[in-house]
Amino acid sequence: MSRLNVNIDHIATIRQARRTNEPNPVAAAVICELAGANGITTHLRSDRRHIQDYDLIALKQVVITHLNVEMAATDEMVAIATSVKPDAVTLVPESPQEITTEGGLDVIAHQQAIQSAIKKLTQAGIFVSLFVDPDPKQIKASAKLGAFQVEICTAQYAHLNEQPGDPTVRRTKQIENEAERIRTAAKTAVRAGIKVAAGHGLTYRNVAHIARIAEIEEFNIGHNIIARAALVGLDQAVREMIAAIRLAQTK
Ligand code: PXP
Numbered sequence: 622m623s624r625l626n627v628n629i630d631h632i633a634t635i636r637q638a639r640r641t642n643e644p645n646p647v648a649a650a651v652i653c654e655l656a657g658a659n660g661i662t663t664h665l666r667s668d669r670r671h672i673q674d675y676d677l678i679a680l681k682q683v684v685i686t687h688l689n690v691e692m693a694a695t696d697e698m699v700a701i702a703t704s705v706k707p708d709a710v711t712l713v714p715e716s717p718q719e720i721t722t723e724g725g726l727d728v729i730a731h732q733q734a735i736q737s738a739i740k741k742l743t744q745a746g747i748f749v750s751l752f753v754d755p756d757p758k759q760i761k762a763s764a765k766l767g768a769f770q771v772e773i774c775t776a777q778y779a780h781l782n783e784q785p786g787d788p789t790v791r792r793t794k795q796i797e798n799e800a801e802r803i804r805t806a807a808k809t810a811v812r813a814g815i816k817v818a819a820g821h822g823l824t825y826r827n828v829a830h831i832a833r834i835a836e837i838e839e840f841n842i843g844h845n846i847i848a849r850a851a852l853v854g855l856d857q858a859v860r861e862m863i864a865a866i867r868l869a870q871t872k
Contacts, residue, residue, distance in 0.1 A: 622870055623832065624659035625863055626689050628820075628843025633663075633671035646672065647679045649855060656859035660687030660708075662820075662841045664722075665701065667693055667715055674701065681705050689841065691722075691752070694731070694738040703745040710742050711750040711772055711818075711841070721844075722821065725754035725774040728762040736766045743767065750818060755799075755806035764813035771810050772818040772841060773803055775831060779822025800830050807836035825849070825861060829869035840866065 632649040636642065650661045661684050663672050680688055688707040692698040693715040702710050712735060714726050728735055728751060739749045750770035753759040754777075763771045778799040781792050803819065810817045819831055820841035831837065842862060850858040 623837055624839045626660035626662040626841045627653040627658045627846055627859055628662040628841055630664050630671045630843055631847040637671055646676050647683050650680055650684050652855045653859050654686050656856045657863050658859050660689055662689040664691035677705050694734050699738050699741050709748040711752050713752040725752050728759050739767050755802045757809040760806055760809045761813055764815045770816035770818055772820055773806050774821050775819050775823055776821040779827055782827040804834050807834050811836045825865050828865050832866045832869035
């Protein structure tokens with residue numbers, strides 16, 4: 622059975638909308654853990670648009686499951702991570718204008734910076750995951766650079782699934798092809814000796830297909846859970862996502 626890490630960034634997005642002190646991402650992390658989440662994921666962005674440095678310090682003290690921090694492979698971020706020491710760091714690409722992370726890292730083009738970050742983080746006892754597109758070349762390069770895990774970007778799969786409009790004209794063939802690309806990428810990672818996670822854009826509606834890929838051990842899901850939580854409560858929203866993943870894996 623795979624693990625679910627809940628990304629709580631959007632709790633901080635609501636707080637930052639008013640530059641106040643609520644809702645508190647640490648309280649959200651505790652609720653997610655009580656609802657059965659296996660870990661908490663959070664992205665400390667260079668522009669600090671949601672999670673702040675003090676959140677990270679507080680999360681490190683309070684999270685008892687697993688704390689995964691997404692960040693760019695910059696000196697500033699690596700220094701923060703090696704000081705706070707979360708359980709895991711996921712290196713992601715970051716660009717200032719993006720609404721959210723737009724795709725995987727180009728591990729081949731940025732080998733030096735990524736390898737240096739992996740080395741420093743690993744020496745600090747932090748498990749390093751690289752967020753990459755479902756591209757076997759990127760996955761083999763990640764293994765060569767010494768990553769412990771890759772997180773396969775499911776954004777394209779999610780995008781194909783979540784087209785608005787008539788569900789009967791959903792792009793079934795394209796969705797199947799993209800799921801196959803993710804499956805092949807996951808198998809490539811396992812053959813290269815590294816662990817596999819997946820995330821980005823996954824929802825209650827589209828997670829099942831990806832949850833059936835046995836090689837994927839971890840899911841990082843945020844927006845959809847927090848969006849649902851706004852309407853039904855965070856405890857229920859987390860339990861529903863765990864149930865959706867489990868149902869796919871027991872069928
Ligand atoms: N994984 C990574 C590497 C991400 O950057 C994000 C978004 O912060 C997620 C997973 C979660 O994506 P979503 O919020 O679309 O579930």
